[in-house]
Amino acid sequence: MSDEQANQRAFPMRGVSQPTRDEALALPKVHISRHPVVAHKMAMLRDKRTAAPDFYRLVRELGTLLAYEATIDLETQPIAIETPIEGMSAQSLVGGVGIVPILRAGLGLADGFRQVLPDASVWHLGLRRDERTLEPIEYYNPLARAVNLQVCFAVDPMLATGGSATDALNTLVRYGVPHLRYVGLIGAPYGVVKLREAHPGVPIYLAALDDRLDDRGYICPGLGDAGDRQFNTL
Ligand code: PRP
Ligand code: URA
Numbered sequence: 001m002s003d004e005q006a007n008q009r010a011f012p013m014r015g016v017s018q019p020t021r022d023e024a025l026a027l028p029k030v031h032i033s034r035h036p037v038v039a040h041k042m043a044m045l046r047d048k049r050t051a052a053p054d055f056y057r058l059v060r061e062l063g064t065l066l067a068y069e070a071t072i073d074l075e076t077q078p079i080a081i082e083t084p085i086e087g088m089s090a091q092s093l094v095g096g097v098g099i100v101p102i103l104r105a106g107l108g109l110a111d112g113f114r115q116v117l118p119d120a121s122v123w124h125l126g127l128r129r130d131e132r133t134l135e136p137i138e139y140y141n142p143l144a145r146a147v148n149l150q151v152c153f154a155v156d157p158m159l160a161t162g163g164s165a166t167d168a169l170n171t172l173v174r175y176g177v178p179h180l181r182y183v184g185l186i187g188a189p190y191g192v193v194k195l196r197e198a199h200p201g202v203p204i205y206l207a208a209l210d211d212r213l214d215d216r217g218y219i220c221p222g223l224g225d226a227g228d229r230q231f232n233t234l
Helices: 003-010 021-025 036-046 052-070 106-116 163-174 189-198 226-231
Strands: 030-032 076-082 087-093 096-103 125-129 136-140 149-155 180-187 204-209
Touching: 021 030, 021 189, 021 204, 036 052, 036 180, 036 204, 052 106, 052 149, 052 180, 052 204, 052 226, 096 106, 096 163, 106 149, 106 180, 125 163, 136 163, 149 163, 163 180, 163 189, 180 189, 189 204
Parallel strands: 030 204, 096 125, 096 149, 149 180, 180 204
Antiparallel strands: 076 087, 125 136
């Protein structure tokens, strides 16, 4: 690809007006957390003075909180159990749960999810955004055909241009993974709209919806580079 072609694909938000927050909020199946503890932790996470160990801990804690929000409507079925006192009919989740952390930044969120769903199956998917073209590049994919899942969560903190999320979900659809949901920390309206167009049926759960993308495809005000800040590679 020539530099000029790369540039055009690279900055899809250049020269077009980006959608507003209100436009993204009006889309179906877009859930932005209203939880005060999520907002509080997001403030600490975004702060540029927050160092890597605290940053990773916060991503993990936010993953746990978002797991509660994104599982609120899962289906249960009655099971018979014995308490130490007597028998009863209790409720158990129907089918299995899958978690797909999009490497590398999705690792912290997946850790948080596993606090809530320790039995979930975890498939790592390696995607990195080429910073010259902003195109996602797949470098690791151990997916096998997944069966008997009630739901599968693709988790990645940043939904910027939406390229990585769309690619990840395309891959999961190709592998026949059913009942997909996307969970992230911060979305730009541009990426939310793009993901909604590409995968209209997939619910999107975010801790926050920001204003816009800058010229390099970073979310503003955002938090900077989520992978580098988690793994101290700035
Ligand atoms: C970041 C982030 C997303 C992607 C979002 O990953 O974790 O995967 O960028 O950008 P997009 O919506 O424009 O595709 P990055 O490529 O920096 O890789 P990393 O997680 O390994 O740091
Ligand atoms: N990836 C990040 O880590 N941060 C952004 O703002 C955009 C993409």
